[in-house]
Amino acid sequence: MSKYSLYIDGDLISSDRYFDVINPATEEIVAQAPYASSAQVDAAIQAAHKAFPSWTKDESSRSVALKLAAEAIRKRSEDIAKLITLEQGRPIHFAIGEVAGAAATLEHYANFDLPPLLPLRSDSEKFVAIERRALGVVAAITPWNVPIILLILKVAPALKAGNTVVIKPSEFTPLSTLLLGEVLNGIFPAGVLNIISGDGEVGAQLSQHHLVKKITFTGSVATGKKLYAGAASDVKRLTLELGGNDAAIVLDDADPKAIAEKIFWGAFWNSGQICFAIKRVYVHERIFPQLLEALIERAKAARVGNGFEKDVELGPITNAIQFEKVKYFVADALKHGAKIHTGGAALAGPGYFYPPTIVTGVGEGVALVDEEQFGPVLPIIPFSDEKDAIRQANASPFGLGASVWTADAQRGLAVVRQLDVGLAWVNQHGDIHPGAPKGGFKWSGLGYEGGLRGYEEFSELQVVNAALN
Incomplete structure (x- = not known):
């Protein structure tokens, strides 16, 4: 040894x-x-x-x-x-x-x-x-x-x-x-x-x-x-x-098929083990079904496995403690009426493998939404009122990052400037400019x-x- x-x-x-x-x-x-x-x-x-x-x-x-x-x-x-x-x-x-x-x-x-x-x-x-x-x-x-x-x-x-x-x-x-x-x-x-x-x-x-x-x-x-x-x-x-509990707000004019891949990687890169990963997605009800379908399709196609294997996209959760936390968040969401569309259970061992998991039917007051799961589990939440989506995104002790997705970048900038976060993106998530400072609001x-x-x-x-x- x-x-x-x-x-x-x-x-x-x-x-x-x-x-x-x-x-x-x-x-x-x-x-x-x-x-x-x-x-x-x-x-x-x-x-x-x-x-x-x-x-x-x-x-x-x-x-x-x-x-x-x-x-x-x-x-x-x-x-x-x-x-x-x-x-x-x-x-x-x-x-x-x-x-x-x-x-x-x-x-x-x-x-x-x-x-x-x-x-x-x-x-x-x-x-x-x-x-x-x-x-x-x-x-x-x-x-x-x-x-x-x-x-x-x-x-x-x-x-x-x-x-x-x-x-x-x-x-x-x-x-x-x-x-x-x-x-x-x-x-x-x-x-x-x-x-x-x-x-x-x-x-x-x-x-x-x-x-x-x-x-x-x-x-x-x-x-x-x-x-x-x-x-x-x-x-x-x-x-x-x-930590962070980054929200993504998808406005009613966004193209679900065009943004699904970017939102997937914004949430699931490194199996979700990133402080400023997308950890909750608020989607306008007009395009909610289409974006949900696109994200489910992408999550099902994700290749999970040992990082040394060819074409693997997502590796394991890094340690047993975090592995158990992720399982807890999913079990708790199910107790609160969640619907699991992909994943939802650890893969057969050995290894701390958990597939990308898309969840609906949860909102404020559920641990998966309110806390930082730091793993490959993503709640998708519909909204009808833009102001309420902003309120929900801000109703958190965390304030690291957030993103807004829209066909109109100027509209996106107007919305993202209302979010209480240190890193604010429009039509992207996680891009870090080398000359820009990186820090968070609140906790x-x-x-x-x-x-x-x-x-x-x-x-x-x-x-x-x-x-x-």
């Missing part, structure tokens, strides 16, 4: 404890990941703290290192992608795309130039300017659904801004992140980038350490709230990308990732005010 290593202070090191990582397609052990001890967590943070003063001084060296990191990841892209499929379940061609996106993100931030902050006053008597200062040690805590790209979206801007980083991946998908310790070894000075693994106790120690100045986290609302509360005593800076997040706004999350502003005479 292969065992992976922690990456601390420029060295690959072992641990006294290991835990199994399960392949969700076979329920077999892929390999063992190290459980970082309390001393090792502290060592990683201390190493990052020690490396910070020299790393933060030389921006040109930071850009070079990020470019070299992108090259190193491309050279090992096949190895990284295979691990993603083994531990997370996604089809291999999608995993390859994730790794390519990670390399491109590193290059993007290597070449990222902040607009200059011009002095507020500069004359013979006085100099007043606003300057950016890196924060120090950043804790990056990452999720299991898209383990590498969501990691790099945190690490690349943090490093470019002059911070040092300690990474803690999900215990369900740590292997691809731990492999980065080997892939990137020697590219960054010792201590600049550190990778530890373990469960929530490891994450708690990392996030509560007094030398950690910033936490950047993607994951559940429940964990995000704990991090938010835990950071208060030390007033740590936070970026939280949390869906705090702070931003991406774009100038996201980059500035990794620095403080200092006002320098000097009397010259």
Whole structure:
């Protein structure tokens, strides 16, 4: 049984404890990941703290290192992608795309130039300017659904801004992140980038350490709230990308056949395990039967299976806990009178396979509609009044993303601007512009990732005010 290593202070090191990582397609052990001890967590943070003063001084060296990191990841892209499929379940061609996106993100931030902050006053008597200062040690805590790209979206801007980083991946998908310790070894000075693994106790120690100045986290609302509360005593800076319950509103002038494929992938990509996946669809009653029929036909044709098999479109649910949650949501919907049109039951094992499931007959007050199912189950809900559809879409503590579908893009823009979400799309869902910040309203997040706004999350502003005479 292969065992992976922690990456601390420029060295690959072992641990006294290991835990199994399960392949969700076979329920077999892929390999063992190290459980970082309390001393090792502290060592990683201390190493990052020690490396910070020299790393933060030389921006040109930071850009070079990020470019070299992108090259190193491309050279090992096949190895990284295979691990993603083994531990997370996604089809291999999608995993390859994730790794390519990670390399491109590193290059993007290597070449990222902040607009200059011009002095507020500069004359013979006085100099007043606003300057950016890196924060120090950043804790990056990452999720299991898209383990590498969501990691790099945190690490690349943090490093470019002059911070040092300690990474803690999900215990369900740590292997691809731990492999980065080997892939990137020697590219960054010792201590600049550190990778530890373990469960929530490891994450708690990392996030509560007094030398950690910033936490950047993607994951559940429940964990995000704990991090938010835990950071208060030390007033740590936070970026939280949390859950979503994204609504799609299909207006009466939309073409059901033209949009069904896009809505299907907006909901079911990665077997629905995406924070901003479509999780409920409100359809005008005039076209409800046609769109429902088109979505049923597409869901029945979807190819579900092991991510290494040819032509597979959807892999398994990533872990047993989430698998049971998805089954609960369907069972609860049935108790509330739901009608299941496709799927509706787990596939025969082994593996955590659940087919794309289309559900009608449910609405507000049912868990499948009100909560984040984070799986391949989609409720389709008819409406007759556009204002009521907007109300239903907004009647949620979540506010990550939403989309409006219509033959008139200007009409769609007018509607989507009434939705309380950070990501608003018209006639598409899930497109992320590289220069745009990504964040959520309400329970869906705090702070931003991406774009100038996201980059500035990794620095403080200092006002320098000097009397010259």
